[in-house]
Amino acid sequence: MGLKSNLHNLKEKYKGTKMAPAFNAIHTFLYLPNETTHNGTHIKAADDLKRTMNIVIMAMIPCLIFGMFNAGYQHYSAIDALAGVAREVSLFGNFLTWDNFVIGAWQVLPLVIVSYGVGLLVEFIFAVIKGHEVEEGYLVTGMLVPLIVPIDIPLWMLAVAVIFGVVIGKEVFGGTGMNILNPALTIRAFLFFAYPTWMSGDKVWVHGADPRVQDLAAGATPDALSGETILGGLAQNNSSMLDSAGDIWNAFFGFIPGSVGETSTLLIILGGLFLVFTKVGSWRIMLSSVAGAIAMGLIFNGIVSAEWVTESSKFYGLMSTDFWMHLLIGGFAFGTVYMATDPVTASQTNKGKIVYGFLIGILSIMIRVFNPAYPEGVMLAILLMNVFAPTIDHYVVQGNVKRRMKRLKVKTA
Amino acid sequence: MIEHLELFFKSIFVDNMVFAVFLGMCSYLAVSKKVATAVGLGAAVIFVLAITVPLNWLLDQYLLQPGALAWADGSANGEGFSGMDLGFLSFIMFIATIATMVQLVEIVVEKFSPSLYNSLGIFLPLIAVNCAILGGSLFMQSREIETFGLAVNYGVSSGIGWFLAILAIAAIREKIRYSNVPAPLRGLGITFIITGLMGIGFLSFGGMLTGGEDETPSPEPTAQVEKIQTEDAKELAENTKIAE
Numbered sequence: 236m237g238l239k240s241n242l243h244n245l246k247e248k249y250k251g252t253k254m255a256p257a258f259n260a261i262h263t264f265l266y267l268p269n270e271t272t273h274n275g276t277h278i279k280a281a282d283d284l285k286r287t288m289n290i291v292i293m294a295m296i297p298c299l300i301f302g303m304f305n306a307g308y309q310h311y312s313a314i315d316a317l318a319g320v321a322r323e324v325s326l327f328g329n330f331l332t333w334d335n336f337v338i339g340a341w342q343v344l345p346l347v348i349v350s351y352g353v354g355l356l357v358e359f360i361f362a363v364i365k366g367h368e369v370e371e372g373y374l375v376t377g378m379l380v381p382l383i384v385p386i387d388i389p390l391w392m393l394a395v396a397v398i399f400g401v402v403i404g405k406e407v408f409g410g411t412g413m414n415i416l417n418p419a420l421t422i423r424a425f426l427f428f429a430y431p432t433w434m435s436g437d438k439v440w441v442h443g444a445d446p447r448v449q450d451l452a453a454g455a456t457p458d459a460l461s462g463e464t465i466l467g468g469l470a471q472n473n474s475s476m477l478d479s480a481g482d483i484w485n486a487f488f489g490f491i492p493g494s495v496g497e498t499s500t501l502l503i504i505l506g507g508l509f510l511v512f513t514k515v516g517s518w519r520i521m522l523s524s525v526a527g528a529i530a531m532g533l534i535f536n537g538i539v540s541a542e543w544v545t546e547s548s549k550f551y552g553l554m555s556t557d558f559w560m561h562l563l564i565g566g567f568a569f570g571t572v573y574m575a576t577d578p579v580t581a582s583q584t585n586k587g588k589i590v591y592g593f594l595i596g597i598l599s600i601m602i603r604v605f606n607p608a609y610p611e612g613v614m615l616a617i618l619l620m621n622v623f624a625p626t627i628d629h630y631v632v633q634g635n636v637k638r639r640m641k642r643l644k645v646k647t648a
Numbered sequence: 649m650i651e652h653l654e655l656f657f658k659s660i661f662v663d664n665m666v667f668a669v670f671l672g673m674c675s676y677l678a679v680s681k682k683v684a685t686a687v688g689l690g691a692a693v694i695f696v697l698a699i700t701v702p703l704n705w706l707l708d709q710y711l712l713q714p715g716a717l718a719w720a721d722g723s724a725n726g727e728g729f730s731g732m733d734l735g736f737l738s739f740i741m742f743i744a745t746i747a748t749m750v751q752l753v754e755i756v757v758e759k760f761s762p763s764l765y766n767s768l769g770i771f772l773p774l775i776a777v778n779c780a781i782l783g784g785s786l787f788m789q790s791r792e793i794e795t796f797g798l799a800v801n802y803g804v805s806s807g808i809g810w811f812l813a814i815l816a817i818a819a820i821r822e823k824i825r826y827s828n829v830p831a832p833l834r835g836l837g838i839t840f841i842i843t844g845l846m847g848i849g850f851l852s853f854g855g856m857l858t859g860g861e862d863e864t865p866s867p868e869p870t871a872q873v874e875k876i877q878t879e880d881a882k883e884l885a886e887n888t889k890i891a892e
Contacts, residue, residue, distance in 0.1 A: 365830075403841060403844075403845070404845070406830075407829065407830060407833055407838060407841055408824060408827050408829060408838070409827040409828035409829050410828065413827040413828065413829075415820050415823070415824070415842060415845065416845050416848070416849070421845070421848070424848050424851075428851065598852070602852050602853075602856075605856050606852070606853070606854075606856045609852065612852070615849065615851065615852030616852065618848060618849040618852070619849040619850065619852050621849065622845075622846045622849040622850075623816050623819075625816070625819035625820045625822065625823040626683075626816050626819040628819070628823075629683050629819045629822065
């Protein structure tokens with residue numbers, strides 16, 4: 236009670252001064268205030284912004300916790316592989332263990348803290364300078380960011396990227412609700428293009444892979460690395476990673492290397508259902524982008540079975556992957572559910588949402604297949620469609636205007 | 649057929665006039681406040697590129713390239729023209745073609761859509777000196793596009809690329825019209841930032857369809873890192889052995 240009343244007193248004391256937004260934000264962040272958002276960012280949906288944000292965060296929490304366990308699991312299974320022991324995953328036997336959790340939490344929590352700390356600091360500074368309330372927009376971004384980076388990313392890189400993403404991606408446009416690119420994806424794209432060695436390849440996806448590379452030099456077996464994502468493997472025509480049905484189930488449940496939160500398709504589907512059920516995420520975008528991905532996957536499968544592309548081609552690995560498999564591996568599911576549905580940067584109109592999602596699906600599979608440099612297509616596909624979302628909206632609106640004008644003419648005539 | 653498709657896709661997305669080579673920026677920044685105007689200018693650019701690139705291709709093939717004048721051999725007293733190289737004339741020839749075409753477009757637009765003519769203002773005649781247009785012809789020359797059909801394709805598709813770019817930024821600028829952009833950035837400043845961010849989006853196509861010339865950039869650095877690290881580790885191991 237003491238902290239709360241202190242904060243309240245501070246808030247009252249600084250009311251109307253320059254630092255007021257900072258104290259207000261701390262107060263609302265820690266304690267539920269009685270007021271709701273009453274201007275600015277909720278202008279496009281008559282919801283309290285905080286409720287919306289909290290629901291998205293709730294939908295992501297399972298992914299985060301699973302990511303922690305998985306980080307530990309991948310770490311220990313890589314160590315086992317180093318010793319020459321193959322591991323079979325069993326949920327309660329060797330996955331949901333305290334050891335796994337400790338390793339994972341030790342790696343993931345700092346990412347969460349840095350992401351929130353740095354991002355909110357930037358938000359606070361901007362709010363104080365510009366003299367408005369601290370906006371809630373960063374709550375979701377700050378949660379997304381740790382989920383879409385590799386586990387061993389150095390914290391200073393994350394901090395630099397977060398500053399870039401929040402300042403250039405969002406604040407220069409006037410803050411939450413005004414940005415054109417998804418800030419979390421801007422942050423990831425910044426990392427991806429600025430520090431490619433930390434964001435792709437086969438060394439970054441499992442905690443502690445780097446030291447093991449050193450072991451490798453000292454004579455361990457090359458299998459010991461085993462930190463490659465399935466997508467990365469397929470991009471290099473190494474299709475042995477999805478041989479058995481067990482591998483496919485692992486990819487579905489998420490016991491595979493990858494970014495922290497993106498691996499478990501099952502949990503992402505559950506989170507997506509939750510978002511759709513609470514009407515926070517748009518089912519139109521999710522469904523149409525899955526449809527787009529399936530369509531593109533089918534086309535590529537058709538090309539392969541028509542033998543236009545042979546095994547010697549560098550596109551073969553990903554082109555011959557079954558169309559439904561594309562939905563399970565990599566970040567496609569995560570991007571579709573949590574990033575593409577970002578209400579600010581997606582299309583605003585219902586028709587536009589369908590077009591927007593469909594193009595995301597098509598583009599992400601296309602980038603995966605044709606651009607071996609970027610096996611993760613969904614990030615860039617969403618960014619590209621963010622760029623074109625206003626255009627889609629514009630034409631949907633124009634179409635509506637035209638139709639109504641016609642109707643009006645018919646009526647008056 | 650496949651080369652046509654490849655060139656089409658490549659010049660729209662991979663070698664986009666705005667986001668890959670940053671050409672035609674002046675009109676791109678100036679006329680992108682409204683979608684309707686941007687569409688008009690974009691269409692004009694597509695049209696001009698579609699005409700001038702093939703025309704300049706013909707000029708290049710039959711007049712300017714070294715040996716291009718071989719067809720004139722024997723017509724004038726058996727004098728050999730095939731040894732001539734008129735390449736130094738390409739700039740002036742290309743610009744002359746472009747200026748003529750732009751004049752034509754201007755007359756047509758003024759006749760059929762006076763409102764578009766007024767909203768485009770000075771930027772319509774300025775297409776004549778738009779670097780994207782001359783750039784199209786010069787790229788056509790330097791990339792040695794082989795057939796007339798491909799030249800038409802190249803003109804149209806790089807025009808479409810530019811059109812898409814100006815269309816997207818016009819829609820974005822219409823969307824952010826009421827955003828609370830910090831005062832010093834309003835107008836051109838934020839437009840530059842948006843263009844940069846759009847460039848990130850278009851990076852998704854970077855390195856696509858390059859025919860394997862510059863191979864995947866990402867595995868290489870990691871491979872190097874691995875190499876360096878293994879070397880380091882070896883060195884370390886040797887040093888420790890020596891120390892023992």
